[in-house]
Amino acid sequence: MPPLRETVRAHGLSASKALGQNFLFDEQLLDRIAALPGDLKGATVFEVGPGPGGLTRALLRAGARVIAVERDDRCLPLLAELGEVFPGQLMVIADDAMAVDVDALTGGEPYHIVANLPYNVGTALFTRWLEPKAWPPRWLSLTLMFQAEVAERIIAKPDTSAYGRLSVLSQWRTTAKIPMRVHRSAFTPPPKVMSAIIHVTPGEQPEGVKPALLSKLTEKGFGQRRKMLRQSLKGVEGAVAALETLGIDPTRRAETVTVAEWVALARTLSA
Ligand SMILES: C[S@@+](CC[C@H](N)C(=O)[O-])C[C@H]1O[C@@H](n2cnc3c(N)ncnc32)[C@H](O)[C@@H]1O
Numbered sequence: 001m002p003p004l005r006e007t008v009r010a011h012g013l014s015a016s017k018a019l020g021q022n023f024l025f026d027e028q029l030l031d032r033i034a035a036l037p038g039d040l041k042g043a044t045v046f047e048v049g050p051g052p053g054g055l056t057r058a059l060l061r062a063g064a065r066v067i068a069v070e071r072d073d074r075c076l077p078l079l080a081e082l083g084e085v086f087p088g089q090l091m092v093i094a095d096d097a098m099a100v101d102v103d104a105l106t107g108g109e110p111y112h113i114v115a116n117l118p119y120n121v122g123t124a125l126f127t128r129w130l131e132p133k134a135w136p137p138r139w140l141s142l143t144l145m146f147q148a149e150v151a152e153r154i155i156a157k158p159d160t161s162a163y164g165r166l167s168v169l170s171q172w173r174t175t176a177k178i179p180m181r182v183h184r185s186a187f188t189p190p191p192k193v194m195s196a197i198i199h200v201t202p203g204e205q206p207e208g209v210k211p212a213l214l215s216k217l218t219e220k221g222f223g224q225r226r227k228m229l230r231q232s233l234k235g236v237e238g239a240v241a242a243l244e245t246l247g248i249d250p251t252r253r254a255e256t257v258t259v260a261e262w263v264a265l266a267r268t269l270s271a
Pocket residue numbers: 019020021022023024025048049050051052053054055056069070071072095096097098116117118119121
């Protein structure tokens with residue numbers, strides 16, 4: 001099929017800022033991204049925002065069955081052409097990714113999620129995928145492009161300025177890594193900031209922890225990250241006493257508390 005840039009030009013497709021569109025046209029780079037989840041031959045992949053289909057092409061070339069959700073109807077004719085080149089491999093749904101039920105769309109099959117995310121909904125989608133009703137989730141891996149600053153927050157360690165609620169919620173039952181950084185100049189048009197890819201795989205959920213409690217504790221703790229825990233966690237019943245029981249100094253601040261300590265605190269309160 002014709003090179004990606006040529007196809008985009010032929011369709012007169014230009015990036016829309018309102019839809020968070022920054023396109024990738026370097027097919028070698030796209031193949032490297034599509035290789036990050038591992039062997040995709042015969043695997044199901046859910047893609048958010050295929051746009052002109054650069055990443056989609058790479059996933060199809062890798063042998064995946066791709067279910068893609070795109071909000072911009074201008075991209076649909078171009079994606080339909082792509083579907084003809086890879087018969088039976090591509091299903092495109094014209095919708096808002098926030099409104100679709102991925103488990104239902106993928107028909108109960110385990111699936112990978114791969115996306116060059118629209119920045120305006122990226123974090124909201126990511127946190128939703130981290131908080132399914134049941135664990136392990138149906139997804140096998142997440143391979144997601146983020147602004148580098150958000151990616152750093154996801155993998156951050158305690159005692160760093162990037163460490164926060166997103167770090168704890170990302171790390172307590174998954175393994176999260178940054179396998180690749182992508183320079184802003186790789187995109188058309190180039191965004192203002194650098195990007196990085198996050199690769200996440202599910203891990204074991206620690207026993208006896210209610211996810212909603214961990215969510216609440218981290219919300220309170222990091223909501224007032226400069227305050228001592230005995231102050232910031234005052235609103236969570238039993239939390240300050242639990243700190244004492246666990247030997248966590250209540251004069252510490254949220255950003256010094258390790259993921260394992262947050263989990264221990266949530267476990268104590270979940271009992
Ligand atoms: C950063 S671009 C990536 C495009 C393409 N995947 C690439 O790598 O070149 C983000 C894409 O997400 C689409 N998009 C934005 N918001 C969306 C939403 N809520 N649901 C589905 N797609 C959305 C945009 O139209 C755009 O095509």
